[in-house]
Amino acid sequence: MDILSVKGLKKSFGKNQILKGIDFSIGEKEIVGFLGPNGSGKSTTIKCITGLYHMTEGEIKICNYNIVKERTKALSMLGVSIEAPALYPQLTGMEHLKMMGKWRKVSSERVREMAEYTGIGHNLKRRIGTYSMGMKMRLMLAMTMMAKPALLILDEPTNGLDPQAVFELREEMEKIREAGSSILFSSHQLSEVEKLSDRVVILNHGEMIYDGKLPKDIAGTQYQIQVEPMHQRVCLDKIDSLGIQNCGIKENTTDWICFQAESQESLGKVLAEVGHVSQIIDVVKCEMNLEEFYKRIYQR
Amino acid sequence: MxxxxxxxxxxxxxxxxxxxxxxxxxxxxxxxxVDYQTSQVDKASNMLRYEQNVAFYQEQIELNESQWDYYLNSVYRTKAQQAVFFAEHEYLKWLRNAWQECYDYIENYGYDRQEVWKLEARIAIISGLCDMSTLSYEKEGYFPATVVFAEELERNRESLRLDELTFSLDAFSNSPFMTDEDRKYSVTEYLSRKNYVEMWLDAWECPEHLNGNIAxxxxxxxxxxxxxxxxxxxxxxxxxxxxxxxxxxxxxxxxxxxxxxxxxxxxxxxxxxxxxxxxxxxxxxxxxxxxxxxxxxxxxxxxxxxxxMWVDYENFNGWIPYEHGEGFSTVFLGKVYYDYIENGKTLPLILQEKxxxxxxxxxxxxxxxxxxxxxxxxxxxxxxxxxxxxxxxxxxxxxxxxxxxxxxxxxxxxxxxxxxxxxxxxxxxxxxxxxxxxxxxxxxxxxxxxxxxxxxxxxxxxxxx
CATH class of the missing domain: 1.10.357 (Tetracycline Repressor; domain 2)
Incomplete structure (x- = not known):
């Protein structure tokens, strides 16, 4: 069963269409990274999913509950933290946890558990107005996770967190997944997304431009070979003729060719074919990271 | 929450x-x-007021006595006229004595607001009854005070010390000095007096009554x-x-x-x-x-x-409020408006609407x-x-x-x-x-x-x- 299903999501503010038809879904125990540059529509999508915005068109279901028609049930499956932590400056951290416990009808035992999870100890008795951004973020996360929701939506969860806290968050997210929840989280820190996610959804200008695996999980390995510059074009044609994927010239170079080989055998074929037309100066096996993948997706 | x-x-x-x-x-x-305490210690100004009232009525009495022969002993006066004149004279003497009583009370016993209020209220009620009777117009149904407030007067006969009066409250009701034309003209004033008496009788019968100056x-x-x-x-x-x-x-x-x-x-x-x-x-x-x-x-x-509290008759089941002028008096703890104000003179409180x-x-x-x-x-x-x-x-x-x-x-x-x-x-x-x-x-x-x-x-x- 899909924990979250977004179909044909469109959202306009007046004549300005922000989302132009977004489709994606999240399965059980899946962690999905939500990427896109500023203004791409990530936050708007999240606000539509959580019911803060009324969608113009489309359908959103959380655990099969329609966010419009069965809003209360759908929200009961969600734990959400959006951008800047939404907290009462006049209340203490502990009061926030207790309040959330009441709203979500969880036991006081769980409230205590989450109080410990925040790791801010005696500061829980102080008012939020005196908290640092990191402390607010930890508290917000604890409140979000309090009711063990089926789907956790975290918008920029690592904002303001120190490296230790980011590390703990990563561990916590793994635990949440193990406990049976799915997570959709957006972040501009691609390395974090790469470490945490099973899948990424990438938006640009209100359109979804990628929904799939992380580059590290995509079949095949990226290679680069250095050839004599004068033979570069011929070499490319040769590799293309072999049906090799993602073949091209490496950025800012004239003698390096990139391609993706499915196996050692296909690499051997490429080297043999290229060796006929040019001298191979060097061969490099490269792991493509999310950053490069992201760049490439945008170049497309 | x-x-x-x-x-x-x-x-x-x-x-x-x-x-x-x-x-x-x-x-x-x-x-x-502050207002309450001020009225509590306002002994001197009250005594001065009482003294002025006593002097005023003493003057009226002396004026009457100077015309004694003309009004009372003149053979040209009817018995009825003489009776009213005599009653009025007694009424003036009573008023003078009543204000003197207020003065003496303060002098002898100090300023006990509640007691002084009672003495003043008695004067207000009895003088109101007399005024009302003078203006009565029985032919048109505007009866003398003793008829209109018969029950109330009987109930309060003792506390108002009515038996001590040396004149009859009825004496003014058929005053031969007033023509039917005069009475017709004075109907509004009669109603105003009636409301005035009613208001004071309410206060008299309610020992705990409050007004804007009682804290x-x-x-x-x-x-x-x-x-x-x-x-x-x-x-x-x-x-x-x-x-x-x-x-x-x-x-x-x-x-x-x-x-x-x-x-x-x-x-x-x-x-x-x-x-x-x-x-x-x-x-x-x-x-x-x-x-x-x-x-x-x-x-x-x-x-x-x-x-x-005086409230509009139609207030709880009607849609049209009663018409009144801008001016108002606070009667007990509520506002009561005047009918209208003419040439600076306020005209009757419209208690009849209430x-x-x-x-x-x-x-x-x-x-x-x-x-x-x-x-x-x-x-x-x-x-x-x-x-x-x-x-x-x-x-x-x-x-x-x-x-x-x-x-x-x-x-x-x-x-x-x-x-x-x-x-x-x-x-x-x-x-x-x-x-x-x-x-x-x-x-x-x-x-x-x-x-x-x-x-x-x-x-x-x-x-x-």
Whole structure:
């Protein structure tokens, strides 16, 4: 069963269409990274999913509950933290946890558990107005996770967190997944997304431009070979003729060719074919990271 | 709601509003105490007044005696004329002696406000009865005081010491000095006197009666809500602004988002905030009104619920308020208007349009109207704050609406349909405002209905943030 299903999501503010038809879904125990540059529509999508915005068109279901028609049930499956932590400056951290416990009808035992999870100890008795951004973020996360929701939506969860806290968050997210929840989280820190996610959804200008695996999980390995510059074009044609994927010239170079080989055998074929037309100066096996993948997706 | 209330009461805005309201309440309380204490120690001025009255009536008596031969001993006078002249002479002597009694009482026993009031009230009642009888016009059904107030006089014969009078109250009813034409012309004055006597008899029969100068918790309420009506307007403005401002604060700090994301329906979420704001406002008002009420109760007791309040006959089941001039008198704890003012002379109080209820009975409808007005104004401010998107613009709307409320209160703009133009519950319940109590209740309830409609209609369509 899909924990979250977004179909044909469109959202306009007046004549300005922000989302132009977004489709994606999240399965059980899946962690999905939500990427896109500023203004791409990530936050708007999240606000539509959580019911803060009324969608113009489309359908959103959380655990099969329609966010419009069965809003209360759908929200009961969600734990959400959006951008800047939404907290009462006049209340203490502990009061926030207790309040959330009441709203979500969880036991006081769980409230205590989450109080410990925040790791801010005696500061829980102080008012939020005196908290640092990191402390607010930890508290917000604890409140979000309090009711063990089926789907956790975290918008920029690592904002303001120190490296230790980011590390703990990563561990916590793994635990949440193990406990049976799915997570959709957006972040501009691609390395974090790469470490945490099973899948990424990438938006640009209100359109979804990628929904799939992380580059590290995509079949095949990226290679680069250095050839004599004068033979570069011929070499490319040769590799293309072999049906090799993602073949091209490496950025800012004239003698390096990139391609993706499915196996050692296909690499051997490429080297043999290229060796006929040019001298191979060097061969490099490269792991493509999310950053490069992201760049490439945008170049497309 | 417990945590929302904690947040509200830790907010600076709440504390500022509470401070202003408490200042308003205490100012009224202190003013009431000062007025009460002033009237308590006003011995010298009262003695001077009594002395002047004694001198005035002594002069009248001497004037009468100088014309003794002309009026009383003249053979040209009828027996009836002589009888009235004699009675009037006795009446003047009684008046002189009665004022002297007041003077002597203070001199001998000091200024006991309640006792002196009794002596003065007796003079007011008996002189009113005499005036009323003089103006009576039996042919048209305007009977002498002894007929109209026969039961009351019998009940209070002893306490009013009627048997001590050396003249008959009936003696003036068939005065041969007045023609039918004179009596016809004096019907309005007769009615005014009748109301005057009735009012004093009510006070006489109600030992706990209150008025604006007697300090008590209820006098404080009357002063706070009615006599100084600007205070009620300030409170109304605070209610609207506070409700709007708190909601914009919740949005600004992002804390409202927490609830928006909780698994509750739209109505539950709006209800959660509305209830919290309403409780906060009630607490603020309890401090503003409750503290002085308790203080007044502790110092002066909680008695006085039997005080007579004059209310419009049609106030609770009719739609048309009675017509009256601008001028008014405070009779006990309510406002009673004059018919009209002509050449600077105030004409009769229109008590004939009114019915009598006790203060205890009066407080119920007054509280009902006050409560629904509070619900309406809180809902108005809350709706502005809840549905507004940008803080600056929302606050501007709230300020404009509050301005509209103040203008409506002072100018009666759209008084027949505008909930903001409904005057303070105390005045509306006692009648004489531009709408009846029933009318006011309906206007405010319709206002609440419209605001709820706006909430449901716009709330469902509006995006949060």
């Amino acid at each position: 417990q945590y929302e209330l904690k947040a509200i009461f830790r907010s600076k805005v709440t504390l500022i509003c509470m401070f202003i309201c408490i200042i308003l309440g205490m100012q009224t309380f202190i003013q009431m105490e 008590s918790p209820y006098t404080f309420w009357a002063r706070f809500f009615s006599f100084y009506d600007y205070q009620g307007i300030i409170i109304g403005s605070i209610v609207i602004m506070f409700s709007a401002f708190y909601m914009t604060e919740c949005k600004k700090s992002g804390s409202r988002q927490l609830l928006e994301l909780a698994p509750y329906s739209d109505i539950q979420k709006a209800g959660y905030y509305y209830k919290a704001i309403l409780v906060a406002i009630l607490c603020i008002l309890c401090c503003a009104v409750g503290i002085p009420t308790l203080l007044a109760g502790v110092f002066h007791g909680f008695g006085g619920l039997g005080t007579i 019915a009598k209820i006790t203060l205890g009975q009066f407080l119920l409808p007054a509280s009902i109207l006050g409560t629904i007005k509070l619900l309406c104004y809180t809902l108005l401010g809350f709706t502005i704050g809840y549905l507004g998107r940008k803080q600056g613009r929302t606050l501007l709307v709230a300020v404009l609406v509050t301005g509209g409320y103040i203008i409506s209160q002072y100018t009666d703009v759209g008084m027949k349909w505008n909930p903001l133009a409904v005057k303070n519950a105390w005045d509306v319940t006692s009648g004489g405002t531009n709408v009846t109590w029933l009318n006011a209740v309906v206007i405010v309830l319709v206002g609440i209905g419209i605001l709820l409609g706006v909430h449901v209609f716009l709330g469902r369509k509006k995006d949060y943030c």
